[in-house]
Amino acid sequence: MIQLLISGLAMGSIYALVALGIVVIANAVNVVNFAQGENVMLGAYVAATLTLTLHLPILAAYAISIILLALYGYIFQKVAYYPLRKKPFITVVVATIGVSMFLKNAARIVWGPQPIYFAGPFGESMIRVGGVSINAQNILIIVVTLALVVFQHFFFAKTSLGRQMQATAQDQEAATLMGIKVSRMIAFTFIYSSMLAAAAGVLLAPIFYVSADMGANLGLKAFAASIIGGFGSVPGAILGGLFLGVLEIFAAAYVSSLYKDAFAFIVLILILAFMPRGLFGEKISTKV
Amino acid sequence: MLKVSNIEVYYGKIRALNSVSLSVKQGEIVTLIGANGAGKTTVLRSISGLQRLEKGKIEFLGKDVSIVPAENLVGMGLAHVPEGRRVFPGLTVYENLEIGATSWRKGKACLSGDLENIYELFPRLKERSKQLAWSLSGGEQQMLAIGRALMARPKLLLLDEPSLGLSPVLVEQVFEVLHKINGQGVTMLLVEQNAFMALDIAHRGYVIENGRIVLTDTASALSNDSKVKEAYLGG
Numbered sequence: 001m002i003q004l005l006i007s008g009l010a011m012g013s014i015y016a017l018v019a020l021g022i023v024v025i026a027n028a029v030n031v032v033n034f035a036q037g038e039n040v041m042l043g044a045y046v047a048a049t050l051t052l053t054l055h056l057p058i059l060a061a062y063a064i065s066i067i068l069l070a071l072y073g074y075i076f077q078k079v080a081y082y083p084l085r086k087k088p089f090i091t092v093v094v095a096t097i098g099v100s101m102f103l104k105n106a107a108r109i110v111w112g113p114q115p116i117y118f119a120g121p122f123g124e125s126m127i128r129v130g131g132v133s134i135n136a137q138n139i140l141i142i143v144v145t146l147a148l149v150v151f152q153h154f155f156f157a158k159t160s161l162g163r164q165m166q167a168t169a170q171d172q173e174a175a176t177l178m179g180i181k182v183s184r185m186i187a188f189t190f191i192y193s194s195m196l197a198a199a200a201g202v203l204l205a206p207i208f209y210v211s212a213d214m215g216a217n218l219g220l221k222a223f224a225a226s227i228i229g230g231f232g233s234v235p236g237a238i239l240g241g242l243f244l245g246v247l248e249i250f251a252a253a254y255v256s257s258l259y260k261d262a263f264a265f266i267v268l269i270l271i272l273a274f275m276p277r278g279l280f281g282e283k284i285s286t287k288v
Numbered sequence: 289m290l291k292v293s294n295i296e297v298y299y300g301k302i303r304a305l306n307s308v309s310l311s312v313k314q315g316e317i318v319t320l321i322g323a324n325g326a327g328k329t330t331v332l333r334s335i336s337g338l339q340r341l342e343k344g345k346i347e348f349l350g351k352d353v354s355i356v357p358a359e360n361l362v363g364m365g366l367a368h369v370p371e372g373r374r375v376f377p378g379l380t381v382y383e384n385l386e387i388g389a390t391s392w393r394k395g396k397a398c399l400s401g402d403l404e405n406i407y408e409l410f411p412r413l414k415e416r417s418k419q420l421a422w423s424l425s426g427g428e429q430q431m432l433a434i435g436r437a438l439m440a441r442p443k444l445l446l447l448d449e450p451s452l453g454l455s456p457v458l459v460e461q462v463f464e465v466l467h468k469i470n471g472q473g474v475t476m477l478l479v480e481q482n483a484f485m486a487l488d489i490a491h492r493g494y495v496i497e498n499g500r501i502v503l504t505d506t507a508s509a510l511s512n513d514s515k516v517k518e519a520y521l522g523g
Contacts, residue, residue, distance in 0.1 A: 160396075167376045167387050173338060174374040179362035179391030179440065 002132045010138035012245020013145035017200040018222030019237035021193040028169040028189040031092045035100035037219020043069050043201030044210045048118035066198040073194025107212040115209030141203045224268040230278025239280050289314045295344030304330045306499045319478045319486040322496035328479040332446045336368040362391040367442035373433040377422035388439030406435040409465050427458040444475045451482045483520035487511045
């Protein structure tokens with residue numbers, strides 16, 4: 001029971017990180033980034049290559065992967081967002097789908113079709129608490145996710161850069177009138193989102209195999225999680241992710257592991273039908 | 289201080305401004321009045337760099353700023369209170385004001401002097417400083433939008449319909465504060481549909497119709513002009 005809950009929360013933490021990456025971009029530029037799952041895959045592959053092929057220490061590989069993904073985030077927005085920023089929503093969304101396909105197939109060419117096993121810093125070690133043994137990687141995932149969420153909250157609420165990014169997300173033109181460099185803030189948002197993806201990728205690698213296909217399902221589930229939580233809401237993305245992770249694990253354990261994915265999407269459909277603002281969605285807060 | 293010469297602006301193929309020229313001198317309140325859709329907002333957006341010019345020239349403090357990007361103009365001393373207030377809904381009143389100082393503030397430079405001045409002009413904002421901006425009433429949001437622009441320490445303030453959607457009592461209050469701000473040395477270009485209030489506070493005025501300036505004079509002369517009376521002051 002406890003073990004299930006922990007692994008559910010760990011998987012949910014990953015969904016939450018990916019969902020956060022989707023939500024910060026959606027809030028900033030009103031685009032749903034369908035490449036976020038592939039960004040996670042890229043982060044995982046980069047770290048795996050640095051460790052397994054170049055034999056770098058694993059923590060250094062994590063750090064370099066996150067830095068490289070930051071750079072990638074900058075390029076991503078220059079290529080897939082910036083030239084299209086004045087185009088309709090759907091045009092940009094299609095561009096992100098294009099990037100996701102490109103990344104998936106490029107990964108297949110570069111790293112081959114075989115999934116790679118890439119162990120975490122603790123290998124397969126288990127932690128014994130009372131009578132239950134828990135996978136150390138799961139604990140690491142939960143702790144790091146928690147730390148990132150706290151960091152993000154602090155960053156957006158307390159730092160000047162975070163405030164400027166928030167202002168840009170809320171009203172680009174008004175932000176321009178304040179002297180905020182809007183295109184730079186948007187670039188930062190993409191960079192941050194890609195770094196979140198890299199973090200999710202390196203955390204996830206040991207419990208998933210690293211493969212070209214790992215991103216597709218992940219991106220979709222994270223998108224579902226953000227809708228379940230209430231699309232656009234940061235706490236909603238986190239709680240929606242955790243909820244989905246736990247739900248899946250319990251559904252797999254007690255009902256059928258074959259239909260694990262189906263449960264996630266059944267819940268999504270139910271939420272869309274009966275609570276379109278999501279479980280934890282903010283009440284619409286515009287006032288004229 | 290501000291000199292707009294023969295600017296033309298197009299939205300697609302439609303000409304929104306047709307050779308508009310106007311000027312604002314140091315210390316003045318100048319108003320631009322006209323009907324809905326006459327081009328008032330477009331004039332302000334062109335001056336603050338939000339709207340691309342097809343032709344013409346805009347000089348601010350003696351420099352040609354026709355192609356200076358909007359985000360750099362604020363630092364030169366030109367602040368724009370946009371139509372519809374446009375406060376940041378998810379930030380608190382205090383955070384909105386703090387963001388207003390972005391153009392000149394380095395690091396954690398102290399804002400208390402600026403804030404004190406604004407809280408004195410708008411005591412309501414002080415009471416609500418921790419509230420999120422979306423939860424404010426329309427009048428309070430307008431006060432916040434003006435306060436936020438003042439945080440930029442502007443030399444010239446562009447105001448787009450500050451009376452829009454406010455009750456007559458609030459309109460009076462806002463205009464009173466604008467008068468005070470002008471007394472503190474801030475020059476203003478005020479766009480208004482409420483011509484009566486605008487001409488009351490302004491030194492000079494321009495009347496715009498279909499993207500053209502059709503009349504300009506001192507505010508008192510405009511108030512007594514028969515055409516202006518008929519068209520904008522309710523006969």
